[in-house]
Amino acid sequence: MSIRTRFAPSPTGFLHIGGARTALFCWLYARRHLGRFILRIEDTDRARSTDDAVQAILDGMAWLGLDHDEGPFYQTQRFERYAEVRDQLLSAGHAYRCYCTKEALDAMRAEQMANKQKPRYDGRCRKLTEAAGGAGGSDAPRRDGTAPVVRFKTPTTGQTIVDDAVRGRVVFENAELDDLIIARSDGTPTYNFTVVVDDHDMQVTDVIRGDDHLNNTPRQINIFKALGAEPPRYAHLPMILGPDGAKLSKRHGAVSVMEYRNDGFLPEALLNYLVRLGWSHGDQEVFSREEMVALFDISDVNQSASAINPEKLLWLNQHYIKAADPDDLAAELGWHFERLGIDVADGPALADVVRCQQARAKTMVEMAENSRFFYEAFAGYDEKAAAKHLGADATPVLMRLRDALEGLATWDVTAVHGAVNGVAEALELKLGKVAQPLRVAVAFGPVSPPIDQTLALLGRETTLARIDRALEYRDAESVAPT
Ligand code: GLU
Numbered sequence: 001m002s003i004r005t006r007f008a009p010s011p012t013g014f015l016h017i018g019g020a021r022t023a024l025f026c027w028l029y030a031r032r033h034l035g036r037f038i039l040r041i042e043d044t045d046r047a048r049s050t051d052d053a054v055q056a057i058l059d060g061m062a063w064l065g066l067d068h069d070e071g072p073f074y075q076t077q078r079f080e081r082y083a084e085v086r087d088q089l090l091s092a093g094h095a096y097r098c099y100c101t102k103e104a105l106d107a108m109r110a111e112q113m114a115n116k117q118k119p120r121y122d123g124r125c126r127k128l129t130e131a132a133g134g135a136g137g138s139d140a141p142r143r144d145g146t147a148p149v150v151r152f153k154t155p156t157t158g159q160t161i162v163d164d165a166v167r168g169r170v171v172f173e174n175a176e177l178d179d180l181i182i183a184r185s186d187g188t189p190t191y192n193f194t195v196v197v198d199d200h201d202m203q204v205t206d207v208i209r210g211d212d213h214l215n216n217t218p219r220q221i222n223i224f225k226a227l228g229a230e231p232p233r234y235a236h237l238p239m240i241l242g243p244d245g246a247k248l249s250k251r252h253g254a255v256s257v258m259e260y261r262n263d264g265f266l267p268e269a270l271l272n273y274l275v276r277l278g279w280s281h282g283d284q285e286v287f288s289r290e291e292m293v294a295l296f297d298i299s300d301v302n303q304s305a306s307a308i309n310p311e312k313l314l315w316l317n318q319h320y321i322k323a324a325d326p327d328d329l330a331a332e333l334g335w336h337f338e339r340l341g342i343d344v345a346d347g348p349a350l351a352d353v354v355r356c357q358q359a360r361a362k363t364m365v366e367m368a369e370n371s372r373f374f375y376e377a378f379a380g381y382d383e384k385a386a387a388k389h390l391g392a393d394a395t396p397v398l399m400r401l402r403d404a405l406e407g408l409a410t411w412d413v414t415a416v417h418g419a420v421n422g423v424a425e426a427l428e429l430k431l432g433k434v435a436q437p438l439r440v441a442v443a444f445g446p447v448s449p450p451i452d453q454t455l456a457l458l459g460r461e462t463t464l465a466r467i468d469r470a471l472e473y474r475d476a477e478s479v480a481p482t
Pocket of ligand 1: 210
């Protein structure tokens with residue numbers, strides 16, 4: 001049978017990096033085996049699920065390029081199906097209605113605690129059901145006036161074994177497992193039940209998820225068995241920790257995938273980074289998407305928790321920025337400019353800006369910040385840079401540069417390079433003494449790509465206009481009272 005995996009997030013928040021790592025592993029495993037990857041939105045908790053969170057998950061997945069073959073399915077659209085399976089379990093005697101009131105359950109719990117027993121539902125309504133003919137009782141209300149809940153009849157003896165692809169063999173005593181509620185008194189189904197119905201109906205072969213779900217797995221396996229179905233294989237992924245070894249949280253910085261995008265990371269870098277959280281292939285660090293697909297295996301995932309390492313992510317990001325096709329990166333740079341409210345309609349082509357910036361930017365935010373002068377109108381000079389480089393010495397330099405540049409027969413990197421060097425030679429100045437005033441004049445601050453490339457991209461008209469402005473600024477400065 002071909003491999004079928006699913007990513008099944010609950011839309012109660014953003015797609016965080018733990019979820020993205022789970023999604024990546026599910027996706028990789030399906031792609032590696034030419035299987036199918038299913039997206040399922042587990043939105044049964046209506047109070048906590050929001051449309052924004054659903055959208056954030058879809059956006060995050062799309063940005064990372066984790067495309068699904070089936071879905072997205074929404075659990076809230078499958079309530080009829082869950083009710084059908086619930087009734088099937090009731091009539092087969094695998095589930096029963098429980099009429100215990102909250103008070104009764106509280107008293108049960110208090111007594112168990114007093115006797116130093118593990119608090120659990122003692123199954124008292126099972127007997128009620130049997131006395132009522134074994135068909136699962138009736139829908140008559142409970143003593144508190146609410147409808148009964150439906151509980152799954154967990155086997156009371158024996159063991160349930162989870163042969164986990166990551167954790168190995170994990171044995172659970174059935175006697176330790178409660179008769180879990182599969183339908184609440186308002187009729188809504190619960191997580192452990194909907195997951196089984198869905199994994200069964202969607203013919204999922206491999207459940208890959210965080211190991212916070214390991215304790216749910218024996219319960220789910222028992223429901224599968226009651227349905228006469230073969231449970232899928234399971235793989236529980238180790239936790240992701242902060243750099244300090246504590247559970248990953250907001251205080252460790254960005255946790256939502258889209259926040260990483262806002263911070264200027266590329267999806268390739270984030271994927272490469274995520275794949276190494278718990279998985280390795282020798283000591284290789286850099287994996288293209290194709291390599292990940294070719295090499296990934298769930299059995300190579302290690303059991304211990306992995307800590308995030310922001311430096312490594314930054315290093316990978318720089319690597320991918322450098323290696324990217326400028327045309328691909330142009331779209332991402334455009335997205336960042338849009339966020340900054342910068343209109344790129346007038347100015348150099350984004351791909352050309354990428355070409356001259358990609359060798360040095362660590363993030364796309366840095367690239368956008370250092371490139372905004374290509375598009376933005378003048379809004380003042382960087383004060384320190386102007387004080388240092390647009391002083392009295394700058395006037396002759398800028399005037400010579402203006403003449404040389406204005407006189408160029410062609411406007412390209414080589415011609416500009418020659419002109420700037422020529423001015424430095426003529427004035428017997430080091431290149432920096434010429435390039436820095438020019439840089440501040442055209443980029444309004446001390447940072448830009450190599451000056452010849454910068455000018456070539458800005459174009460002659462803009463360059464000359466900006467030099468003129470710097471000269472005017474010089475005049476204004478020199479007449480200002482001291
Ligand atoms: N909806 C569950 C969660 O977001 C995951 C369920 C599963 O993968 O089985 O934690």
